[in-house]
Amino acid sequence: MSTEPTSTLVIPGDLLGTAEEFVPGHGTYEDRGKIYAALLGHRHVDPSDRAVRVEALNAIPSIHDEDLVYGRVDEVKSAMAIVTILTAAANQRPVPGAPEGTVHISKAKDGYTEALSDEFAPGDLIVARVLQSHPSVKLTTAAADLGVVAARCQSCHGLLARGDKELRCPRCGNREHRKTASGYGELPSAGPKGDARAPG
Ligand SMILES: [Zn+2]
Incomplete structure (x- = not known):
């Protein structure tokens, strides 16, 4: 959905557009109705919500x-x-x-x-x-x-524990649903890479 082919290189301070055209996103800042790049990187516009953002150039190779x-x-x-x-x-x-x-x-x-x-x-x-x-x-x-491997209760901010089908707050009893990882609640160390199939 957000596969926009254009990826213009911008530097901090470059004008990206106006606040009427776009919503300021990650890596941008707004000043007096205009949106500027805050990072060195590539300018992207998300067509679904008109958010303009800058993907930091130095972060990509990592x-x-x-x-x-x-x-x-x-x-x-x-x-x-x-x-x-x-x-x-x-x-x-x-x-x-x-x-x-x-x-x-x-x-x-x-x-x-x-x-x-x-x-x-x-x-x-x-x-x-x-x-x-x-x-x-x-x-x-x-x-x-x-x-999700760790989530907090939306009502009391306690750490949610794995329940039968949902997550459950041990503190207030709230139940919430997430797309949990099989290792919810534990932080797995380096594991084999080949076991998860690529979707689609
Ligand atoms: Zn709670």
Whole structure:
């Protein structure tokens, strides 16, 4: 959906557009109705919500296709979840620049996903596989070993525990649904890479 072929290189301070045209996204800032690049990188416009963002140039080489990464869900939109990539799962090292990645609704889980907000919530820690590292980072959580590994209760912020079908808050009893990874609640160390099949 967001496969826009244009990827113009911009430097910090470059005018990206006006606030009437676009919504300021990751790597941008707004000043007096105009949106500027905050990073050196590539300009992207998400056609689904007119968000303009800058994918940091220096962050791109540190992520490769097929990598497993940990990320934090920042925002859940109707078509995608926006994730800050924190560490590579293989070595737990921080990914320089904490680049942004997205999980499209079709890559969240096996089969049809009716609402992405039933699978992720802001603040969730996820493990995901990189489908595409360049020019933008696209992630999948569809395989059984991928998805949310830690989530907080939306009402009391307690850490949710795995229940029968849903997650359950030990503190207040709240129940929430997520697309959990098989290793929910544990942070798996480097594992074999070949066991998760690529969706689609
Ligand atoms: Zn709770």
